[in-house]
Amino acid sequence: MSALTNTHDVLVRNLDLLQGRVALLGVSDPAVLSHCGTTGLAMSEHAGIFEVLARVPGWQACYGYDAHQLESAAYDTVVVFLPKARAELTLRLTMARYLGRAGARLVMIGEKKEGIAGGVKQFQAVAQDSAKVDSARHCQVWVGGNQQPLAEFEAADWVGWTDVDCAGVGCSVAGMPGVFSEGSLDDGTRLLLQTLAEIPLKADRILDFACGAGVIGAWLHAARAQSTRAGLVVDGVEVQAQAVMCAEATYGKAGVNGRIYPSDGLAGLEGRWQAVVSNPPFHSGVKTDTSMTEQFLREVAQHLEPGGELRLVANSFLPYESEIQRQIGAVEKLAQDRRFTVYRAFRRGGAGVLPIKKPLG
Numbered sequence: 001m002s003a004l005t006n007t008h009d010v011l012v013r014n015l016d017l018l019q020g021r022v023a024l025l026g027v028s029d030p031a032v033l034s035h036c037g038t039t040g041l042a043m044s045e046h047a048g049i050f051e052v053l054a055r056v057p058g059w060q061a062c063y064g065y066d067a068h069q070l071e072s073a074a075y076d077t078v079v080v081f082l083p084k085a086r087a088e089l090t091l092r093l094t095m096a097r098y099l100g101r102a103g104a105r106l107v108m109i110g111e112k113k114e115g116i117a118g119g120v121k122q123f124q125a126v127a128q129d130s131a132k133v134d135s136a137r138h139c140q141v142w143v144g145g146n147q148q149p150l151a152e153f154e155a156a157d158w159v160g161w162t163d164v165d166c167a168g169v170g171c172s173v174a175g176m177p178g179v180f181s182e183g184s185l186d187d188g189t190r191l192l193l194q195t196l197a198e199i200p201l202k203a204d205r206i207l208d209f210a211c212g213a214g215v216i217g218a219w220l221h222a223a224r225a226q227s228t229r230a231g232l233v234v235d236g237v238e239v240q241a242q243a244v245m246c247a248e249a250t251y252g253k254a255g256v257n258g259r260i261y262p263s264d265g266l267a268g269l270e271g272r273w274q275a276v277v278s279n280p281p282f283h284s285g286v287k288t289d290t291s292m293t294e295q296f297l298r299e300v301a302q303h304l305e306p307g308g309e310l311r312l313v314a315n316s317f318l319p320y321e322s323e324i325q326r327q328i329g330a331v332e333k334l335a336q337d338r339r340f341t342v343y344r345a346f347r348r349g350g351a352g353v354l355p356i357k358k359p360l361g
């Protein structure tokens with residue numbers, strides 16, 4: 001059996017903390033459940049992990065912060081694993097206050113390198129008589145009482161809106177704690193949109209892989225509304241629960257025609273699109289990790305119609321060009337600035353390739 005992650009391993013060292021009905025918020029390794037010696041609620045905001053949790057007998061699984069099916073004040077112990085984004089800790093602690101009964105035990109576990117020391121103030125603000133009870137595997141464990149239980153918890157209350165403008169096309173984008181580039185348009189996404197303004201996709205059915213809060217779909221929809229061509233569909237794939245919620249809100253507000261698929265990569269996705277766009281992930285936690293995007297590149301051709309275009313932006317130092325060439329077809333660099341490159345390739349087997357335009361930027 002593979003080793004647990006440090007934070008989950010430390011929970012297993014402290015099983016005596018788990019009393020009564022237990023809720024675990026932010027599970028990153030489903031294997032931890034079999035060590036707990038109890039059952040309860042397991043929440044993950046990662047679509048792939050959530051799917052595994054949902055198959056564990058005896059446990060109720062929850063995808064992110066959608067608490068509609070969950071009972072308030074129903075748990076005696078609520079464990080909060082420190083999220084990657086500090087802003088998300090307040091959201092997670094608020095969910096913990098909602099799930100825990102008055103006086104329930106709140107437990108916070110996080111790695112030092114992920115900033116547990118910085119999260120302690122937030123924990124102390126909601127947990128009575130908080131104290132550090134363990135320090136091991138580069139992690140700390142904090143315990144306190146649920147002194148401010150909440151009767152209401154609505155994830156939608158955490159959604160905020162940002163107006164984004166690029167190449168003369170504007171749209172409104174939803175954001176939530178932990179969602180990529182909340183409150184601003186990412187520089188890589190901006191460069192991608194600039195190429196889409198200058199060299200539009202010749203497609204009416206588009207897939208946005210790793211769509212985040214749905215900014216690309218909303219922008220494409222707004223750009224298309226300025227043209228005479230109608231009938232655009234932009235579907236999205238996204239792993240993170242808050243981003244899925246935001247993308248649905250963004251699409252709803254803008255009237256984008258398209259569906260958001262909660263999914264870890266393209267696994268389980270069926271169908272082909274005329275074009276795929278992406279600003280794909282390159283982080284896993286705090287580390288650079290290109291494996292998700294490499295897997296996406298290995299699988300994307302089967303979701304592209306022959307001759308269909310892949311348009312992707314990435315940090316220029318990331319080694320995607322040869323993989324795109326191998327999996328899709330000849331690669332062009334449509335734009336490049338100090339940090340990012342926008343690539344395009346047409347899937348082999350289609351009718352002709354569009355002429356190369358002069359790079360932007």
Ligand SMILES: C[S@@+](CC[C@H](N)C(=O)[O-])C[C@H]1O[C@@H](n2cnc3c(N)ncnc32)[C@H](O)[C@@H]1O
Binds near residue numbers: 211240279
């Ligand atoms: C660089 S961000 C781009 C977000 C959005 N397209 C934008 O331009 O603002 C990458 C996104 O990939 C998502 N992601 C990470 N791993 C994923 C996976 N395995 N499958 C699907 N999406 C993933 C992240 O949650 C994040 O929202």
